Amino acid sequence: xxxxxxxxxxxxxxxxxxxxxxxxxxxxxxxxxxxxxxxxxxxxxxxxxxxxxxxxxxxxxxxxxxxxxxxxxxxxxxxxxxxxxxxxxxxxxxxxxxxxxxxxxxxxxxxxxxxxxxxxxxxxxxxxxxxxxxxxxxxxxxxxxxxxxxxxxxxxxxxxxxxxxxxxxxxxxxxxxxxxxxxxxxxxxxxxxxxxxxxxxxxxxxxxxxxxxxxxxxxxxxxxxxxxxxxxxxxxxxxxxxxxxxxxxxx
Amino acid sequence: xxxxxxxxxxxxxxxxxxxxxxxxxxxxxxxxxxxxxxxxxxxxxxxxxxxxxxxxxxxxxxxxxxxxxxxxxxxxxxxxxxxxxxxxxxxxxxxxxxxxxxxxxxxxxxxxxxxxxxxxxxxxxxxxxxxxxxxxxxxxxxxxxxxxxxxxxxxxxxxxxxxxxxxxxxxxxxxxxxxxxxxxxxxxxxxxxxxxxxxxxxxxxxxxxxxxxxxxxxxxxxxxxxxxxxxxxxxxxxxxxxxxxxxxxxxxxxxxxxxxxxxxxxxxxxxxxxxxxxxxxxxxxxxxxxxxxxxxxxxxxxxxxxxxxxxxxxxxxxxxxxxxxxxxxxxxxxxxxxxxxxxxxxxxxxxxxxxx
Amino acid sequence: xxxxxxxxxxxxxxxxxxxxxxxxxxxxxxxxxxxxxxxxxxxxxxxxxxxxxxxxxxxxxxxxxxxxxxxxxxxxxxxxxxxxxxxxxxxxxxxxxxxxxxxxxxxxxxxxxxxxxxxxxxxxxxxxxxxxxxxxxxxxxxxxxxxxxxxxxxxxxxxxxxxxxxxxxxxxxxxxxxx
Numbered sequence: 001x002x003x004x005x006x007x008x009x010x011x012x013x014x015x016x017x018x019x020x021x022x023x024x025x026x027x028x029x030x031x032x033x034x035x036x037x038x039x040x041x042x043x044x045x046x047x048x049x050x051x052x053x054x055x056x057x058x059x060x061x062x063x064x065x066x067x068x069x070x071x072x073x074x075x076x077x078x079x080x081x082x083x084x085x086x087x088x089x090x091x092x093x094x095x096x097x098x099x100x101x102x103x104x105x106x107x108x109x110x111x112x113x114x115x116x117x118x119x120x121x122x123x124x125x126x127x128x129x130x131x132x133x134x135x136x137x138x139x140x141x142x143x144x145x146x147x148x149x150x151x152x153x154x155x156x157x158x159x160x161x162x163x164x165x166x167x168x169x170x171x172x173x174x175x176x177x178x179x180x181x182x183x184x185x186x187x188x189x190x191x192x193x194x195x196x197x198x199x200x201x202x203x204x205x206x207x208x209x210x211x212x213x214x215x216x217x218x219x220x221x222x223x224x225x226x227x228x229x230x231x232x233x234x235x236x237x238x239x240x241x242x243x244x245x246x247x248x249x250x251x
Numbered sequence: 252x253x254x255x256x257x258x259x260x261x262x263x264x265x266x267x268x269x270x271x272x273x274x275x276x277x278x279x280x281x282x283x284x285x286x287x288x289x290x291x292x293x294x295x296x297x298x299x300x301x302x303x304x305x306x307x308x309x310x311x312x313x314x315x316x317x318x319x320x321x322x323x324x325x326x327x328x329x330x331x332x333x334x335x336x337x338x339x340x341x342x343x344x345x346x347x348x349x350x351x352x353x354x355x356x357x358x359x360x361x362x363x364x365x366x367x368x369x370x371x372x373x374x375x376x377x378x379x380x381x382x383x384x385x386x387x388x389x390x391x392x393x394x395x396x397x398x399x400x401x402x403x404x405x406x407x408x409x410x411x412x413x414x415x416x417x418x419x420x421x422x423x424x425x426x427x428x429x430x431x432x433x434x435x436x437x438x439x440x441x442x443x444x445x446x447x448x449x450x451x452x453x454x455x456x457x458x459x460x461x462x463x464x465x466x467x468x469x470x471x472x473x474x475x476x477x478x479x480x481x482x483x484x485x486x487x488x489x490x491x492x493x494x495x496x497x498x499x500x501x502x503x504x505x506x507x508x509x510x511x512x513x514x515x516x517x518x519x520x521x522x523x524x525x526x527x528x529x530x531x532x533x534x535x536x537x538x539x540x541x542x543x544x545x546x547x548x549x550x551x552x553x554x555x556x557x558x559x560x561x562x563x564x565x566x567x568x569x570x571x572x573x574x575x576x577x578x579x580x581x582x583x584x585x586x587x588x589x590x591x592x593x594x595x596x597x598x599x600x601x602x603x604x605x606x607x
Numbered sequence: 608x609x610x611x612x613x614x615x616x617x618x619x620x621x622x623x624x625x626x627x628x629x630x631x632x633x634x635x636x637x638x639x640x641x642x643x644x645x646x647x648x649x650x651x652x653x654x655x656x657x658x659x660x661x662x663x664x665x666x667x668x669x670x671x672x673x674x675x676x677x678x679x680x681x682x683x684x685x686x687x688x689x690x691x692x693x694x695x696x697x698x699x700x701x702x703x704x705x706x707x708x709x710x711x712x713x714x715x716x717x718x719x720x721x722x723x724x725x726x727x728x729x730x731x732x733x734x735x736x737x738x739x740x741x742x743x744x745x746x747x748x749x750x751x752x753x754x755x756x757x758x759x760x761x762x763x764x765x766x767x768x769x770x771x772x773x774x775x776x777x778x779x780x781x782x783x784x785x786x
Contacts, residue, residue: 589668590668
């Protein structure tokens with residue numbers, strides 16, 4: 001019988017704590033598949049953030065360090081410098097990376113740190129219960145923007161992929177969405193390319209994954225996928241913003 | 252005997268760390284410790300190591316976390332305001348049980364304070380500093396030679412207990428030059444520890460560096476484990492120097508630069524016929540409570556001397572437990588006390604206590 | 608008894624070098640030594656000073672508050688450190704630049720026209736070595752041969768060609784005291 005699906009070796013075969021409809025599971029699988037394809041599980045060290053993915057180490061089947069809030073790129077830098085042969089990736093949410101860890105991500109990119117960052121942008125703080133994130137859209141209601149994010153009060157959401165793509169040390173920067181099979185297929189290629197970039201020694205790589213948070217958005221999973229496509233993609237355009245070979249493309 | 256060399260305290264710490272096998276340094280500039288990163292930026296590449304200037308103290312301590320978790324000897328250094336920024340990371344390092352060396356060349360505070368030598372970070376260093384129940388092992392050297400010896404020792408202690416170790420210096424110790432001898436330790440292998448996250452090769456089980464224990468029972472067990480390690484350090488790692496305490500009426504208690512001034516004061520007081528002794532904690536965490544308790548049986552009074560408004564004095568009181576009165580003389584703000592002022596204090600106390 | 612020096616002047620007058628030479632020489636003679644500079648904005652404000660202690664005994668405080676000797680290269684340093692000298696202490700001052708006489712009568716005083724001598728030797732820069740020479744001849748805290756030996760350690764390699772000139776300046780300063 002032909003095998004049509006298997007859990008990647010870099011993932012542990014167990015259920016996650018993520019909510020129904022959350023796209024963390026998809027992102028985990030894509031990362032694990034890239035690690036499997038490259039055959040580097042035994043030299044991979046992952047760095048977990050503070051946020052919903054704090055327990056990522058329970059799901060990935062490779063060495064892991066758990067970092068303090070926002071500091072995953074700094075922790076990954078320490079690992080990278082200590083272990084030149086390792087494959088190092090950090091997995092961060094939008095509060096972790098775009099808010100409290102803004103300095104660490106910018107400077108890891110500036111140094112061209114040979115790490116891969118998986119950036120989950122779901123426009124909200126998940127673990128703490130749905131507060132406003134730096135990526136929350138204008139008008140989007142959260143528990144700390146109950147009337148919707150106001151431009152004149154909280155400014156416009158930050159576009160991390162575009163910002164990092166201005167940094168010479170960032171060799172590969174892409175934004176993908178996890179909202180449909182076609183998007184997921186493109187996301188998989190981007191994540192693989194990010195790891196390829198690291199293994200080639202080309203510099204820093206980051207894939208921003210537009211993701212859903214049905215629980216804190218107050219939506220059913222399918223509704224959340226639609227909301228992502230109709231509201232997030234127009235503000236956060238998909239594509240490759242920087243590639244090792246130069247140039248950019250729309251996804 | 253190896254050659255005596257004249258070394259600045261900051262550079263001596265750096266060289267000692269390199270000789271102890273430290274190959275990784277992450278830091279951020281701040282006065283008065285800049286000679287440490289500057290020295291490391293020249294020296295570490297010579298021995299195949301890595302110096303990296305981080306974007307902040309916060310990032311630097313987290314780079315230390317990552318490298319320590321990967322199983323290498325690693326350090327950072329800073330001064331008071333920068334150490335405050337590192338406290339979050341130090342708490343995580345303590346929680347995740349990672350060994351590393353953190354050097355604090357203390358300057359006056361609070362806030363931006365000044366850049367002159369102080370000892371006002373004592374509480375922060377010995378009582379935890381960051382959030383949660385934990386202790387660092389904290390060494391308080393009083394000479395450039397001792398900074399060398401303790402730095403080389405510190406990495407072994409950090410690894411023995413899997414705890415962050417702090418070197419509590421100050422602007423004087425960092426900036427002064429004194430002759431030092433660098434012991435040439437016999438070359439030895441520093442095997443990668445069996446908990447390091449360096450890639451699950453050859454089918455070994457994966458490893459995790461972590462400080463989150465979401466189940467209260469697990470966190471309770473983890474806390475008991477951390478405390479048990481520190482209790483063991485209290486038994487095995489306390490270091491303290493006592494001078495002339497046997498017949499002393501007044502016993503000065505001081506560490507680091509203050510202890511050097513106290514030594515001058517003690518000699519001067521003795522030449523005036525005042526029986527003064529000195530207790531100099533070399534580890535301020537764990538603190539030599541037992542030494543204080545023993546001396547309290549014979550001394551008339553203690554005089555704690557610090558370049559602060561009175562921090563270590565609380566530990567002296569805990570050690571004395573009322574068996575002898577504990578007085579305090581302090582100079583905050585970047586002022587180093589003078590021997591003359593300390594002798595004057597001792598004279599006043601002697602008059603009051605010995606006259607009783 | 609410990610020799611506790613304060614050496615002070617404008618930045619660029621070489622006061623740190625005097626302190627370091629004495630420290631190296633003391634160390635090579637097997638003595639205990641300490642050297643500590645004033646650091647921070649104080650040294651950026653145009654004046655520089657350092658404390659040096661040389662002793663057969665272990666050194667207590669490296670910070671000198673009542674110097675046994677003060678070597679002062681400019682007027683602000685004279686004003687600041689003359690009052691701090693221990694009674695019976697030694698004041699050596701650069702009389703080429705300092706336009707007043709010391710006020711205290713309970714100290715020993717040596718005036719060294721350091722800049723004038725240095726100029727005769729062909730370089731203003733060795734004025735510090737003239738006062739150092741006078742100090743060594745007056746106190747013998749360390750041997751001037753030891754100091755001469757240490758010039759290579761303290762001066763950067765690109766200035767090693769100036770070592771003979773520095774030694775000459777030390778000797779000229781010494782002659783002033785010995786005469």
